[in-house]
Amino acid sequence: MSIENNFVNIIKRFWILIVLAVFTAATVAACNPNRLKMNADAAQVPQLVTSILSDPKTFNLALSQESPNIFGLTYEGLINQNVLTGKVEPALAESWEISEDKLRFTFTIRDGLKWSDGQPLTADDVVFTYNDIYFNSAIPSDVKDSFRIGVNRQLPTVKKIDNRRVEFTLPEPFRPFLLNAGTPILPAHALKAFVQQKDQEGKPVFLSKWGVDTPPGEIIVNGAYKLERYDTSERVIFRRNPYYWRKNAQGQPQPYIERIVWQIVENTDNSLLQFRSGGLDSVGVTAEYFSLLKVQEKQGNFKIYGKEPGTGTNFILFNLNKGRRDGKPLVDPIKSRWFNTVEFRQAVAYAIDRQTMINNTFRGLGEPQNSPITVQSPYYISPKENLRTYDYNPEKAKELLKKAGFKYNGQNQLLDADGNRVRFTLLTNSGNKIREAIGSQIKQDLAVIGMQVDFTPLAWNTYTDKLANTLDWEASLLGLTGGLEPNDGANVWSPDGGLHMFNQKPQEGQKPIEGREVAPWEAEIGKLYIQAAQEFDEAKVKELYAQTQRITQEYLPFIYLVNPLAMTAVRDRFEGIQYSALGGAFWNIHEIKIVK
Missing domain, CATH: 3.90.76.10 (Dipeptide-binding Protein; Domain 1)
Incomplete structure (x- = not known):
């Protein structure tokens, strides 16, 4: 899994990255001398200027789990x-x-x-x-x-x-x-x-190398671009790699675009402003921006590509980890009992009004999401293939909760069997307006069935630290990238996987967790993924992955929400765009030329 970056699918073999929903653009003070110098240089260099939502976290590819990252531009495989x-x-x-x-x-x-x-x-x-x-x-x-x-x-x-x-x-x-x-x-x-050398704790020095403070010239790459410069909270600049291997049919070296600039900002509205004012060459088109941009295509000298189902997933999840760290439960035992009750999770799924979410947040440019597998994958199954779905039904949600021992007081507040008010915190990354709108609606929808949701957007670094390191969170709203091969998600569905985030095992170097349990359905999904990777009969492979999708929809480790339509606006001066929801507008960056 990878970032929703137009370049990401050059390296899309990973499902290692938690998704940020859209590109954004940076607004930098005009008096900044570095900005003035960059603009002067830009006048001499053919370049592509786009944007990302937050700073890169590392330049060490092997250790990266987050987005955005630089690796789709800087590295290739066999x-x-x-x-x-x-x-x-x-x-x-x-x-x-x-x-x-x-x-x-x-x-x-x-x-x-x-x-x-x-x-x-x-x-x-x-x-x-x-x-x-x-x-x-x-x-x-x-x-x-x-x-x-x-x-x-x-x-x-x-x-x-x-x-x-x-x-x-x-x-x-x-x-x-x-x-x-x-x-x-x-x-x-x-x-x-650096791998052979050990630090004082006996760990490879490699683990502390090639961080974001490393001088760009020290980052050695084999991809189309190399890192030229990184200004924290402002921009990442890439320069064409003169030793890149690709050449066109006439023997001319590729890529053709000399420089790529990623502007950095933590607010999605600024990307639209920068694009409309000409400061960006490309911008991810979310549903709220589509109508505005569509009528400006000709005047603004750009084209909107796509309008096809996205390849990633959007979901909420509960922390199902029953373990303890340093003797302290990762999740309040009272809340952990709620979260680990399948009827509780199913009730939440029935209580979320996805169609209203599509109509309001996504302006009709989305579809209900019911599967962890990308729609474009040959292994995806639809609801017509015996896949359970959760159409909006708050009364059904209340019935399930009562069946599981929950009850209501006179104020229609949901209580558990011991009289505890059902209240939990839902986290997401701040600055992403789509996610914030989704979270606000979920808060309102769950209030209808008596749950109190404390919706709390956090800065990206703080958010990912809770999810991957401290594990002290209750519920979360986020997404993952996708691809054609489901096994790319093995690290999500294996109980020991690095992104098995709903019941995370501690990773190398982290404090141990005592008392973590793996549910039978959870182990079964991991087993089916192993069997699907061993099977070469495509019909059998599809059936194995169909079983995984049916289990995920029955037990809901992830409660899937909406699949927005994937779209990107690109200036007309770029030639060679072959848009794909899997790869975005610039998946073939080495072939794209600037013609105006």
């Missing part, structure tokens, strides 16, 4: 998946061979590949990336979850054959493996010493 056709295409590897038993994959790397510092990129970098980084138990990278194979969750072995060939050996056949080979490759010559 293969790539074409977002228009779904087919696997060569990237750093020019070819590959698969043994008849499907246990050995041999990749041949392109001749003459180089890193952004001019050093050669060889099979040694591939072996290092997998064995020393991704498969290293001392490095908490979510990439492991996508490569764990079978019930025993074994990892492939990786060995060098020669400078251009690498062999992966699997313990058993694993259908998604070839797609997983799109995982980005990292530079051994720049990072190996």
